[in-house]
Amino acid sequence: MSYNKAPSITAETINPRVKIFNYAPCGEILKHAERLEQEMEGNPGSLPFQEIIYCNLGNPQVLGQPPLTFFREVLSLCDNPTLLDKDEACALFSPSSIKRARRIINSILSKDTGGYTDSRGIKCLRQVVADGITARDGFPSKADDIFLTDGAGAAINLLMQILIRSHEDGILSPLPEYPLYSASIILHGGTMVPYNLTEDNGWGLEIFEVKRCLEEARSAGLTVRAMVVINPGNPTGQVLSITNQEEILEFCRKEGLVMLADEVYQENLYAENKKFHSFKKVARSLGYDEKDISIVSFHSVSMSYGECGRRGGYMEVTGFADDVKDQICKVASLTICPNIAGQILISLAMDPPKLGDESFELFDDEKEKIRSSFRKRAKTLEKAFSSMEGVSCNNLEGALYLFPRLHLPSAAIRAAESK
Amino acid sequence: MSYNKAPSITAETINPRVKIFNYAPCGEILKHAERLEQEMEGNPGSLPFQEIIYCNLGNPQVLGQPPLTFFREVLSLCDNPTLLDKDEACALFSPSSIKRARRIINSILSKDTGGYTDSRGIKCLRQVVADGITARDGFPSKADDIFLTDGAGAAINLLMQILIRSHEDGILSPLPEYPLYSASIILHGGTMVPYNLTEDNGWGLEIFEVKRCLEEARSAGLTVRAMVVINPGNPTGQVLSITNQEEILEFCRKEGLVMLADEVYQENLYAENKKFHSFKKVARSLGYDEKDISIVSFHSVSMSYGECGRRGGYMEVTGFADDVKDQICKVASLTICPNIAGQILISLAMDPPKLGDESFELFDDEKEKIRSSFRKRAKTLEKAFSSMEGVSCNNLEGALYLFPRLHLPSAAIRAAESK
Numbered sequence: 001m002s003y004n005k006a007p008s009i010t011a012e013t014i015n016p017r018v019k020i021f022n023y024a025p026c027g028e029i030l031k032h033a034e035r036l037e038q039e040m041e042g043n044p045g046s047l048p049f050q051e052i053i054y055c056n057l058g059n060p061q062v063l064g065q066p067p068l069t070f071f072r073e074v075l076s077l078c079d080n081p082t083l084l085d086k087d088e089a090c091a092l093f094s095p096s097s098i099k100r101a102r103r104i105i106n107s108i109l110s111k112d113t114g115g116y117t118d119s120r121g122i123k124c125l126r127q128v129v130a131d132g133i134t135a136r137d138g139f140p141s142k143a144d145d146i147f148l149t150d151g152a153g154a155a156i157n158l159l160m161q162i163l164i165r166s167h168e169d170g171i172l173s174p175l176p177e178y179p180l181y182s183a184s185i186i187l188h189g190g191t192m193v194p195y196n197l198t199e200d201n202g203w204g205l206e207i208f209e210v211k212r213c214l215e216e217a218r219s220a221g222l223t224v225r226a227m228v229v230i231n232p233g234n235p236t237g238q239v240l241s242i243t244n245q246e247e248i249l250e251f252c253r254k255e256g257l258v259m260l261a262d263e264v265y266q267e268n269l270y271a272e273n274k275k276f277h278s279f280k281k282v283a284r285s286l287g288y289d290e291k292d293i294s295i296v297s298f299h300s301v302s303m304s305y306g307e308c309g310r311r312g313g314y315m316e317v318t319g320f321a322d323d324v325k326d327q328i329c330k331v332a333s334l335t336i337c338p339n340i341a342g343q344i345l346i347s348l349a350m351d352p353p354k355l356g357d358e359s360f361e362l363f364d365d366e367k368e369k370i371r372s373s374f375r376k377r378a379k380t381l382e383k384a385f386s387s388m389e390g391v392s393c394n395n396l397e398g399a400l401y402l403f404p405r406l407h408l409p410s411a412a413i414r415a416a417e418s419k
Numbered sequence: 420m421s422y423n424k425a426p427s428i429t430a431e432t433i434n435p436r437v438k439i440f441n442y443a444p445c446g447e448i449l450k451h452a453e454r455l456e457q458e459m460e461g462n463p464g465s466l467p468f469q470e471i472i473y474c475n476l477g478n479p480q481v482l483g484q485p486p487l488t489f490f491r492e493v494l495s496l497c498d499n500p501t502l503l504d505k506d507e508a509c510a511l512f513s514p515s516s517i518k519r520a521r522r523i524i525n526s527i528l529s530k531d532t533g534g535y536t537d538s539r540g541i542k543c544l545r546q547v548v549a550d551g552i553t554a555r556d557g558f559p560s561k562a563d564d565i566f567l568t569d570g571a572g573a574a575i576n577l578l579m580q581i582l583i584r585s586h587e588d589g590i591l592s593p594l595p596e597y598p599l600y601s602a603s604i605i606l607h608g609g610t611m612v613p614y615n616l617t618e619d620n621g622w623g624l625e626i627f628e629v630k631r632c633l634e635e636a637r638s639a640g641l642t643v644r645a646m647v648v649i650n651p652g653n654p655t656g657q658v659l660s661i662t663n664q665e666e667i668l669e670f671c672r673k674e675g676l677v678m679l680a681d682e683v684y685q686e687n688l689y690a691e692n693k694k695f696h697s698f699k700k701v702a703r704s705l706g707y708d709e710k711d712i713s714i715v716s717f718h719s720v721s722m723s724y725g726e727c728g729r730r731g732g733y734m735e736v737t738g739f740a741d742d743v744k745d746q747i748c749k750v751a752s753l754t755i756c757p758n759i760a761g762q763i764l765i766s767l768a769m770d771p772p773k774l775g776d777e778s779f780e781l782f783d784d785e786k787e788k789i790r791s792s793f794r795k796r797a798k799t800l801e802k803a804f805s806s807m808e809g810v811s812c813n814n815l816e817g818a819l820y821l822f823p824r825l826h827l828p829s830a831a832i833r834a835a836e837s838k
């Protein structure tokens with residue numbers, strides 16, 4: 001027979017786009033740590049340390065950050081709604097958790113949390129998220145624009161699938177990078193168009209630099225489809241000024257770029273004089289409406305609340321025609337629906353206990369403890385870096401990251417150059 | 420300026436692979452139903468019915484199937500592990516649920532369920548799943564081959580991303596189809612190579628037909644990389660005989676095809692004389708080991724237990740080189756990890772209460788009620804179809820589906836032909 005028999009799958013014959021992307025947070029260093037851990041298990045005392053602490057990902061609960069009681073109580077009740085009918089539940093759950101869980105369960109058609117939901121998530125929970133955004137921004141948000149997702153990563157991958165047609169499609173994305181973006185762009189067949197953040201300007205975003213990168217990409221034949229902005233910054237920890245956000249929005253509008261606003265650190269702010277403003281809010285304040293600019297905002301329960309492993313998030317999709325949103329929905333439906341526990345959690349994050357609610361005091365106290373612990377650690381690290389010889393570092397304004405600079409001695413540079 | 424300004428995103432300019440696939444379960448009929456529902460809400464009494472019952476997906480709990488108490492109790496405790504330290508918990512949770520939840524929490528490094536886990540899932544839970552497979556099959560399964568996933572859909576999409584390089588790569592997939600496969604193959608840029616199941620043979624799979632399709636595809640220049648088999652069948656409800664499974668495995672081995680075994684209905688069997696045998700078990704019984712054939716088996720908590728919205732599943736990946744598994748892991752790490760509630764549930768499904776355990780009786784009773792209710796409904800539908808004029812239907816052996824045949828009167832066919 002003359003057929004080419006298909007070879008078995010090898011690392012050489014898998015999808016080449018899979019081979020070429022890197023995702024360092026789950027890459028070689030992690031694998032080495034796992035090997036060391038196995039060695040320690042198999043042969044205790046063989047290594048000069050007793051424990052490996054994984055810091056490859058922002059993963060605060062694994063490093064001791066406690067969860068918020070209200071979140072977990074509501075989740076626990078929703079997982080097992082028969083508890084809501086039992087008097088004994090009052091001994092274990094606060095009245096406001098019971099009330100909230102009952103409201104959630106009653107908003108689900110089957111009065112339970114086991115069934116598939118709409119691909120975008122349960123409608124009432126999307127409404128809660130939309131109301132939370134409206135309250136945050138002072139501009140209306142609609143449930144129909146909300147897609148609940150298995151964390152922000154799933155949403156970002158989904159958008160890349162929608163936007164990227166071939167390697168001739170480019171996505172503007174910041175350097176220093178959060179490697180999910182380059183990975184996702186490459187995996188989905190596109191080209192990352194990197195732009196540099198300016199370290200000397202507190203990791204600010206300079207429009208002339210982005211414009212330069214856009215023009216270079218276009219000269220090279222790329223169609224640039226979207227611009228990723230991460231605010232507060234990952235891994236650079238800056239919080240953009242409103243003026244800067246306005247420039248970016250004007251730029252995206254003028255250039256016809258979809259704005260992908262990674263806003264997952266919106267609750268993680270440390271600088272006294274900085275506030276979080278969503279790109280959609282700034283756009284609406286500028287008078288840009290849905291016809292002027294397409295904005296997708298990503299958020300999740302991972303970074304602000306540490307509920308990373310729950311995989312709960314949303315994206316708010318504005319300025320897209322209905323037939324495009326239908327297509328987004330179709331891709332979302334390939335995994336049928338986001339997980340329900342994650343859906344519930346993001347609804348709680350966007351509608352937390354308010355002043356006057358029974359559970360407000362505890363909730364606020366727990367949240368403030370987390371916040372001040374982050375602040376303290378940020379200051380400690382800032383101080384440590386700035387006291388080290390040959391290291392300088394911008395202040396941490398938001399997110400979970402500091403990005404220090406190493407100043408190599410000129411002799412070392414000369415030695416390297418001579419090789 | 421002479422740049423091509425990028426157009427805003429429209430339905431015409433999105434990724435064309437997104438445009439061309441269809442996923443009927445979440446498609447036009449569903450949208451029409453949602454429109455009707457909105458109409459009913461906005462204008463009660465305007466339609467000649469009061470309620471819309473969604474049957475677009477196998478979604479048993481939404482149609483009244485109760486969840487298993489043990490599953491929900493363990494989940495509820497794991498979501499809020501502080502309950503485990505409270506005496507009052509004994510009034511609300513069974514001792515065996517408490518015991519199991521404690522074991523799970525203790526197996527997690529942070530003793531809680533909020534952190535990101537390994538991209539493949541928590542190691543101890545993967546071990547539980549592997550042990551469950553070993554017990555089911557009588558052949559060893561290893562934790563390192565188990566990837567916990569957000570349901571089977573996510574796992575199938577991931578495998579397509581690994582396997583498909585271009586539209587010249589084909590995936591053999593059965594007709595009548597479960598449309599996730601064609602959708603996922605198209606979205607990821609490949610070509611579906613359909614093969615027909617044989618209705619007159621109880622929807623059995625005839626190797627000469629698959630071979631014909633493979634050869635045709637190869638003649639057309641395709642490299643066929645994998646063969647999808649769904650057993651028990653979706654949407655055709657058959658359970659393959661061991662002999663048939665052996666032929667399929669021999670075929671895949673000989674032709675160098677990865678076998679993608681969709682085994683999500685393995686608990687849904689109704690025919691007295693039929694048993695579920697995993698493809699891996701049949702392969703090992705034939706003496707085929709990892710070097711002979713690559714098999715991926717998919718399973719989830721959705722169809723056997725109705726916990727669809729939880730998004731819990733696993734894939735067992737055998738016969739792949741370590742460097743290929745590393746690449747699978749890398750793609751999995753782009754969404755960082757599967758949701759923890761789903762991870763816990765699939766571990767419970769693969770290690771349910773056993774005879775002698777305190778909770779066994781209730782668990783078994785609840786499960787038997789679900790099973791017999793399915794059996795009863797299957798029989799009712801079978802009878803209904805076979806008593807209808809112009810309709811014939813194979814018996815339901817497994818899964819959740821009957822696939823009836825409509826016999827059009829010859830006059831109708833002639834009339835259609837004349838047009």
